[in-house]
Amino acid sequence: ETGVTQTPRHLVMGMTNKKSLKCEQHLGHNAMYWYKQSAKKPLELMFVYNFKEQTENNSVPSRFSPECPNSSHLFLHLHTLQPEDSALYLCASSQDNNQPQHFGDGTRLSIL
Amino acid sequence: AQKITQTQPGMFVQEKEAVTLDCTYDTSDQSYGLFWYKQPSSGEMIFLIYQGSYDEQNATEGRYSLNFQKARKSANLVISASQLGDSAMYFCAMREGHTGFQKLVFGTGTRLLVSP
Numbered sequence: 343e344t345g346v347t348q349t350p351r352h353l354v355m356g357m358t359n360k361k362s363l364k365c366e367q368h369l370g371h372n373a374m375y376w377y378k379q380s381a382k383k384p385l386e387l388m389f390v391y392n393f394k395e396q397t398e399n400n401s402v403p404s405r406f407s408p409e410c411p412n413s414s415h416l417f418l419h420l421h422t423l424q425p426e427d428s429a430l431y432l433c434a435s436s437q438d439n440n441q442p443q444h445f446g447d448g449t450r451l452s453i454l
Numbered sequence: 455a456q457k458i459t460q461t462q463p464g465m466f467v468q469e470k471e472a473v474t475l476d477c478t479y480d481t482s483d484q485s486y487g488l489f490w491y492k493q494p495s496s497g498e499m500i501f502l503i504y505q506g507s508y509d510e511q512n513a514t515e516g517r518y519s520l521n522f523q524k525a526r527k528s529a530n531l532v533i534s535a536s537q538l539g540d541s542a543m544y545f546c547a548m549r550e551g552h553t554g555f556q557k558l559v560f561g562t563g564t565r566l567l568v569s570p
Contacts, residue, residue: 373556382562383562384458384545384559384560384561384562384563385545385547385558385560387557387558387559390557398557430497432497432499434499436556442489442501442504443489443501443556443558444501445491445498445499445500445501446498447496447497447498448497448498450497
């Protein structure tokens with residue numbers, strides 16, 4: 343039990359499909375994050391939500407659309423993705439500035 | 455410019471020996487935090503240890519310790535008495551900013567392989 347649950351664990355989709363990644367945290371944290379991890383590249387922060395408000399968008403293409411309906415749930419809606427979007431997508435949550443972020447197991451996404 | 459540099463793409467260590475994983479950072483902030491995470495092949499990122507820039511003592515958590523050299527801007531992870539289960543990717547990360555959320559910058563990681 344990691345405290346941060348991501349579904350699905352694996353996803354294969356075509357470039358024209360629409361799908362959503364889900365993240366749920368059971369830790370009572372107030373900030374949630376989406377990261378992209380591509381092969382041989384550092385983790386890239388995509389979005390940050392703090393108290394359900396988006397506070398960071400790191401120049402992410404509009405084909406990625408986040409949604410945070412409450413402080414426990416975070417979604418990443420995907421549409422018209424490109425092959426280079428194939429990566430491990432990690433969700434994390436944190437309580438405040440000095441406490442560590444807790445990560446989920448990730449969704450491994452493959453774009454055909 | 456890279457803010458977190460991990461110069462060792464791979465490290466090998468024998469079981470029960472100690473190993474040091476290097477991390478240097480670049481920041482002009484006076485207040486910052488440094489984190490180490492472990493990522494096994496299954497994908498999850500596991501928090502290991504944290505060092506605040508104002509902490510005078512080096513952080514320790516069980517077999518993990520952080521060799522914090524502020525003037526040299528280095529925050530090396532030391533794993534004592536390596537175990538086979540320590541084989542994984544290790545990432546150094548830095549928190550900048552003073553807001554209620556963290557903006558972490560990660561290094562490229564070091565792959566550690568522990569042999570019997």
